Amino acid sequence: xxxxxxxxxxxxxxxxxxxxxxxxxxxxxxxxxxxxxxxxxxxxxxxxxxxxxxxxxxxxxxxxxxxxxxxxxxxxxxxxxxxxxxxxxxxxxxxxxxxxxxxxxxxxxxxxxxxxxxxxxxxxxxxxxxxxxxxxxxxxxxxxxxxxxxxxxxxxxxxxxxxxxxxxxxxxxxxxxxxxxxxxxxxxxxxxxxxxxxxxxxxxxxxxxxxxxxxxxxxxxxxxxxxxxxxxxxxxxxxxxxxxxxxxxxxxxxxxxxxxxxxxxxxxxxxxxxxxxxxxxxxxxxxxxxxxxxxxxxx
Amino acid sequence: xxxxxxxxxxxxxxxxxxxxxxxxxxxxxxxxxxxxxxxxxxxxxxxxxxxxxxxxxxxxxxxxxxxxxxxxxxxxxxxxxxxxxxxxxxxxxxxxxxxxxxxxxxxxxxxxxxxxxxxxxxxxxxxxxxxxxxxxxxxxxxxxxxxxxxxxxxxxxxxxxxxxxxxxxxxxxxxxxxxxxxxxxxxxxxxxxxxxxxxxxxxxxxxxxxxxxxxxxxxxxxxxxxxxxxxxxxxxxxxxxxxxxxxxxxxxxxxxxxxxxxxxxxxxxxxxxxxxxxxxxxxxxxxxxxxxxxxxxxxxxxxxxxxxxxxxxxxxxxxxxxxxxxxxxxxxxxxxxxxxxxxxxxxxxxxxxxxxxxxxxxxxxxxxxxxxxxxxxxxxxxxxxxxxxxxxxxxxxxxxxxxxxxxxxxxxxxxxxxxxxxxxxxxxxxxxxxxxxxxxxxxxxxxxxxxxxxxx
Numbered sequence: 001x002x003x004x005x006x007x008x009x010x011x012x013x014x015x016x017x018x019x020x021x022x023x024x025x026x027x028x029x030x031x032x033x034x035x036x037x038x039x040x041x042x043x044x045x046x047x048x049x050x051x052x053x054x055x056x057x058x059x060x061x062x063x064x065x066x067x068x069x070x071x072x073x074x075x076x077x078x079x080x081x082x083x084x085x086x087x088x089x090x091x092x093x094x095x096x097x098x099x100x101x102x103x104x105x106x107x108x109x110x111x112x113x114x115x116x117x118x119x120x121x122x123x124x125x126x127x128x129x130x131x132x133x134x135x136x137x138x139x140x141x142x143x144x145x146x147x148x149x150x151x152x153x154x155x156x157x158x159x160x161x162x163x164x165x166x167x168x169x170x171x172x173x174x175x176x177x178x179x180x181x182x183x184x185x186x187x188x189x190x191x192x193x194x195x196x197x198x199x200x201x202x203x204x205x206x207x208x209x210x211x212x213x214x215x216x217x218x219x220x221x222x223x224x225x226x227x228x229x230x231x232x233x234x235x236x237x238x239x240x241x242x243x244x245x246x247x248x249x250x251x252x253x254x255x256x257x258x259x260x261x262x263x264x265x266x267x268x269x270x271x272x273x274x275x276x277x278x279x280x281x282x283x284x285x286x287x288x289x290x291x292x293x294x295x296x297x298x299x
Numbered sequence: 300x301x302x303x304x305x306x307x308x309x310x311x312x313x314x315x316x317x318x319x320x321x322x323x324x325x326x327x328x329x330x331x332x333x334x335x336x337x338x339x340x341x342x343x344x345x346x347x348x349x350x351x352x353x354x355x356x357x358x359x360x361x362x363x364x365x366x367x368x369x370x371x372x373x374x375x376x377x378x379x380x381x382x383x384x385x386x387x388x389x390x391x392x393x394x395x396x397x398x399x400x401x402x403x404x405x406x407x408x409x410x411x412x413x414x415x416x417x418x419x420x421x422x423x424x425x426x427x428x429x430x431x432x433x434x435x436x437x438x439x440x441x442x443x444x445x446x447x448x449x450x451x452x453x454x455x456x457x458x459x460x461x462x463x464x465x466x467x468x469x470x471x472x473x474x475x476x477x478x479x480x481x482x483x484x485x486x487x488x489x490x491x492x493x494x495x496x497x498x499x500x501x502x503x504x505x506x507x508x509x510x511x512x513x514x515x516x517x518x519x520x521x522x523x524x525x526x527x528x529x530x531x532x533x534x535x536x537x538x539x540x541x542x543x544x545x546x547x548x549x550x551x552x553x554x555x556x557x558x559x560x561x562x563x564x565x566x567x568x569x570x571x572x573x574x575x576x577x578x579x580x581x582x583x584x585x586x587x588x589x590x591x592x593x594x595x596x597x598x599x600x601x602x603x604x605x606x607x608x609x610x611x612x613x614x615x616x617x618x619x620x621x622x623x624x625x626x627x628x629x630x631x632x633x634x635x636x637x638x639x640x641x642x643x644x645x646x647x648x649x650x651x652x653x654x655x656x657x658x659x660x661x662x663x664x665x666x667x668x669x670x671x672x673x674x675x676x677x678x679x680x681x682x683x684x685x686x687x688x689x690x691x692x693x694x695x696x697x698x699x700x701x702x703x704x705x706x707x708x709x710x711x712x713x714x715x716x717x718x719x720x721x722x723x724x725x726x727x728x729x730x731x732x733x734x735x736x737x738x739x740x741x742x743x744x745x746x747x748x749x750x751x752x753x754x755x
Binding site: 048059060085095100 | 461466470519520525556613615
């Protein structure tokens with residue numbers, strides 16, 4: 001028993017003393033944003049990849065181990081991670097990252113939410129009481145999140161507070177310039193009728209003025225059935241759309257099925273950083289998203 | 300203020316109207332109506348003016364507002380009524396249909412003195428599991444699971460308090476909980492991959508080891524998951540004998556390590572140790588060397604020590620377990636019991652020494668070949684061991700059964716959503732010597748209300 005204790009003490013002390021603030025980002029977009037605001041001041045761990053469905057992640061031992069040594073958890077919130085994150089936070093035994101503490105940051109808490117349900121019933125599918133959580137498809141949402149993040153980083157790492165404030169300012173400026181550029185680029189997309197596979201694009205549609213005329217999932221999170229797809233196809237004859245959007249992590253089959261039969265294009269959007277080879281940072285994510293949308297809209 | 304005034308004035312006017320009508324003449328009424336009409340038009344004009352001013356203001360707002368959607372209106376989540384503090388509620392509904400060729404109550408050969416919960420035959424309502432969970436305050440979280448028995452009555456399956464503010468990787472729980480030993484033990488029946496538990500869990504832990512006591516877990520600050528746990532308690536669950544003395548009746552130690560191999564594969568492995576003292580543990584229907592019909596009742600007092608090892612490996616295509624995934628797991632337990640055995644309580648009633656080492660294991664794989672559909676195969680094996688029986692009982696107690704119970708189960712399940720599951724299971728049960736059995740189960744498991752995160 002004593003030997004065992006010695007072993008664990010040894011284990012605990014032989015760990016590399018953490019030089020930087022450890023950040024646990026639930027989704028790649030928040031890891032990328034942390035990278036913009038914190039630079040080399042933070043060690044960032046990304047819990048999911050762009051190819052994973054953030055609704056359905058398993059509370060794997062590796063995630064619990066990473067959360068144990070984390071100073072700040074940054075997640076979308078709005079119940080997106082409810083199937084796995086609460087367990088990870090509890091099992092981590094890390095008091096600093098529990099909800100309500102400065103080490104726990106929910107991006108959705110500072111974003112104007114869309115599609116807040118007026119009726120809560122599981123018969124309506126996978127709905128989120130606090131609104132649609134896929135906020136990362138509108139670049140304007142990153143501005144308030146960046147402000148909150150810089151403030152929290154400053155709180156947790158006071159010696160570097162000025163660094164975070166400065167980087168925030170730089171980011172805000174160049175991000176706003178980028179938004180203006182993207183909005184100009186995206187002008188031809190305004191009013192374009194589109195179909196979406198999952199209700200994952202309301203923020204993107206609102207930003208660019210895309211008009212969602214149909215959803216392939218009969219209800220959020222419920223796989224598109226053949227019967228429902230046929231109905232969507234029939235509706236599209238009355239009210240045609242230009243393209244059908246799906247995210248990198250989703251099964252492309254329903255969108256491709258529709259694209260083959262209706263006269264519209266299936267467009268795979270990266271959805272988050274790492275969703276395809278080109279989208280390797282936040283700027284590239286929206287550059288690539290717009291390129292794909294414009295290519296999809298071109299006749 | 301103005302807004303409040305409009306409906307107020309109109310309502311007063313409307314209510315006043317009938318009374319006025321009784322007393323007042325027609326011209327007076329006409330005058331009042333005109334006044335109201337004037338009020339109405341005046342306010343409508345003002346509202347229209349305000350709206351147009353708002354539109355002008357909106358179109359002229361500087362860039363910052365234009366590039367950023369309006370920030371949320373006071374975070375509507377905190378709607379301050381008493382209900383918002385209500386705990387999470389969940390209810391699991393389940394039921395089975397079981398068809399067997401042999402009497403299910405028969406225990407596996409050589410395990411008549413171990414635990415045995417026979418599967419239910421025919422149509423059966425399973426236990427409905429009612430769960431209530433909430434944070435108690437900033438330091439504690441409370442969890443209760445009550446099993447509503449189909450025959451009536453409620454039993455407390457779990458009722459524990461968990462600390463959330465200890466930090467440093469520490470997690471302390473106290474109350475009634477499922478022990479953290481092995482891999483399957485902590486999992487509730489509604490997440491089992493088969494209709495029933497592996498034989499080794501049924502015989503060694505009466506399906507699941509529950510404890511009344513304390514559990515302390517510590518997570519090492521390493522990149523690899525390393526968790527150490529210790530429990531002390533009353534010894535409520537089998538093989539404990541639920542003693543009501545000072546001190547603890549059972550203790551458990553366990554360690555788990557785990558990690559990811561890559562984005563698609565992850566694993567966890569563990570070892571556990573359980574130690575209890577059994578006092579007057581009675582077993583009925585135990586076969587003996589004399590071939591007593593219906594068996595005899597024996598009493599055992601002594602130490603029971605169990606060592607266990609477990610592992611699980613999971614694969615999910617692109618890291619999406621909802622899509623295509625595979626899970627392989629296995630566990631092994633070895634138990635040494637050493638003490639005094641009283642043979643045939645109702646008859647000769649002789650007591651002498653008794654010691655035996657038994658073991659058991661299972662290996663299973665569950666493959667989700669497409670979303671919503673899974674199939675699984677499980678192999679179970681038990682070894683009753685060879686007992687050393689004291690001379691007084693040597694002619695009565697069976698020391699060597701010379702038979703190793705086995706069972707092979709296959710299942711197919713369909714889950715339309717994460718809240719519902721329908722399952723078919725077939726088993727070839729060779730756990731009773733000379734009584735081979737083919738078993739069929741059909742099961743449903745549905746969950747209502749809050750659905751907490753599942754463990755790995």
